[in-house]
Amino acid sequence: MLNPMLSSRVLYLTLFLINFTQTVVENEFCDTPDEDAKINNKCNIQSRYSRNRYILYDVNPPEGFNLRRDVYVRVAVFINNLIKEEEEFKWQLVLPPWGNLYHWQSKHIGSQRQLPWGLFFNIPSLRKYIPVIEMHQFLHEFPSESGQTQLDNVYVLQNDEEMFRTGKFEDKNEITKCTKELQYHKVEANRYGGYFWGYRNVTSRMVKCLKFHGFISSLKQNLKPNVYRSIAFDYMEIALHDSYGSREYWRARRSMRYNSELYSIANKYRETFLNSTNDRDKTKRPDDWTKEKKRRNAVGGAYLSVHLRRRDFLVGRSSMVPTIKSVALQLKEKLNELKLNTLFVATDAIDEEFEELEKYLLNYTVLRFIPSDHVLNKFKDGGVAIIDQIICSYARYFIGTAESTFTFRIQEDREIIGFPTKTTFNYLCKDGKKCGSDGQWEIVW
Ligand SMILES: Nc1nc2c(ncn2[C@@H]2O[C@H](COP(=O)(O)OP(=O)(O)O)[C@@H](O)[C@H]2O)c(=O)[nH]1
Numbered sequence: 001m002l003n004p005m006l007s008s009r010v011l012y013l014t015l016f017l018i019n020f021t022q023t024v025v026e027n028e029f030c031d032t033p034d035e036d037a038k039i040n041n042k043c044n045i046q047s048r049y050s051r052n053r054y055i056l057y058d059v060n061p062p063e064g065f066n067l068r069r070d071v072y073v074r075v076a077v078f079i080n081n082l083i084k085e086e087e088e089f090k091w092q093l094v095l096p097p098w099g100n101l102y103h104w105q106s107k108h109i110g111s112q113r114q115l116p117w118g119l120f121f122n123i124p125s126l127r128k129y130i131p132v133i134e135m136h137q138f139l140h141e142f143p144s145e146s147g148q149t150q151l152d153n154v155y156v157l158q159n160d161e162e163m164f165r166t167g168k169f170e171d172k173n174e175i176t177k178c179t180k181e182l183q184y185h186k187v188e189a190n191r192y193g194g195y196f197w198g199y200r201n202v203t204s205r206m207v208k209c210l211k212f213h214g215f216i217s218s219l220k221q222n223l224k225p226n227v228y229r230s231i232a233f234d235y236m237e238i239a240l241h242d243s244y245g246s247r248e249y250w251r252a253r254r255s256m257r258y259n260s261e262l263y264s265i266a267n268k269y270r271e272t273f274l275n276s277t278n279d280r281d282k283t284k285r286p287d288d289w290t291k292e293k294k295r296r297n298a299v300g301g302a303y304l305s306v307h308l309r310r311r312d313f314l315v316g317r318s319s320m321v322p323t324i325k326s327v328a329l330q331l332k333e334k335l336n337e338l339k340l341n342t343l344f345v346a347t348d349a350i351d352e353e354f355e356e357l358e359k360y361l362l363n364y365t366v367l368r369f370i371p372s373d374h375v376l377n378k379f380k381d382g383g384v385a386i387i388d389q390i391i392c393s394y395a396r397y398f399i400g401t402a403e404s405t406f407t408f409r410i411q412e413d414r415e416i417i418g419f420p421t422k423t424t425f426n427y428l429c430k431d432g433k434k435c436g437s438d439g440q441w442e443i444v445w
């Protein structure tokens with residue numbers, strides 16, 4: 001019999017060799033563009049040595065931060081189901097780096113591109129719902145050749161223009177000739193370049209356009225895990241929620257806790273300027289979202305919060321956006337009704353508009369969050385927006401801007417914290433008109 005020292009070395013060497021062979025096999029993975037050949041090819045069997053399958057996605061470039069957060073929920077529920085249904089593989093979601101967003105216009109704070117999710121969200125919290133990794137981790141762990149990472153396939157989702165013309169909508173998932181001016185271009189046979197979140201060292205073996213209409217779960221048929229190990233979906237916002245507003249939707253949404261430093265900054269602001277703490281305001285939550293329970297008895301800090309969306313809304317939704325004077329009147333009325341004297345304003349308004357609002361509300365304390373250079377440099381425009389959202393979400397009463405996804409995310413956070421719905425689903429109205437028909441998206445536990 002071998003002595004134990006020796007046998008462990010033999011075992012170690014054997015494991016090393018198996019590992020080495022696997023790496024070689026993986027790097028040669030299915031190097032043929034012909035899918036049918038691949039499916040029957042023995043390389044598929046070998047590929048099973050590594051069960052990791054990576055899903056990546058991106059969203060239409062002009063879409064803002066808060067719609068993108070909603071797309072994450074769709075993808076997360078999709079992957080959560082996939083994990084239950086396709087146990088043979090180890091599914092991982094690669095988080096698309098943040099950047100290049102139209103609204104992130106602060107200058108002199110360094111680049112606002114390729115920002116990791118960890119800057120805004122709590123990654124261990126996300127991982128309690130589905131396995132996620134940051135892009136840099138993917139680039140590190142996915143086999144690459146001479147510093148180049150090659151995805152196996154990119155599906156570019158496209159709306160079916162015909163359906164939008166006729167108004168007859170039905171589920172569709174078919175490979176089609178690419179109709180859009182594609183941002184992807186052929187570099188060489190089996191290699192396409194593209195934006196890829198700004199990473200020059202990322203390419204794809206294939207790019208296919210997919211005429212798509214329907215629930216995100218029907219993308220399952222496109223995954224082909226026996227053929228592809230890494231697959232990206234572009235224009236993922238085209239795929240619809242599997243079950244919008246369901247318990248599963250809310251579980252995924254609840255897993256999106258923010259970076260704990262953002263909570264600390266917001267909490268310090270609440271305590272200092274708004275006299276608001278979780279203990280006093282009955283807004284305490286367990287650290288672990290999976291331990292949260294249904295409740296409706298949150299009280300919130302003694303302030304009214306408003307999300308006053310301006311800038312592009314003034315142009316794109318001019319028929320709905322009230323004047324500053326009208327906003328002031330509506331807020332004054334509510335402050336008086338609630339017997340509150342303090343107003344917290346989250347807004348993208350220009351300074352002149354904010355000053356105008358202040359002038360109409362001289363008898364009240366009107367506050368907004370102004371980040372220090374350190375906070376803005378570190379957490380960028382995205383982090384500051386989240387701080388505004390957190391502060392709004394802990395107020396006794398919230399008034400939002402209709403049709404703003406920034407407002408919707410605040411409403412969701414308030415539902416999770418446990419406020420009575422009537423303190424949450426309120427909107428600023430166009431001058432003198434009644435409004436507030438955006439619906440109440442109540443939490444389901
Ligand atoms: N800090 C801060 N930024 C805001 C506020 N309102 C809008 N923004 C900025 O403008 C963007 C609005 O775009 P988006 O997230 O798409 O929300 P929507 O357009 O209102 O549905 C946000 O992501 C922020 O960058 C606000 O109250 N506070």
Ligand SMILES: [Mg+2]
Nearest residue numbers: 063064067405
């Ligand atoms: Mg937007």
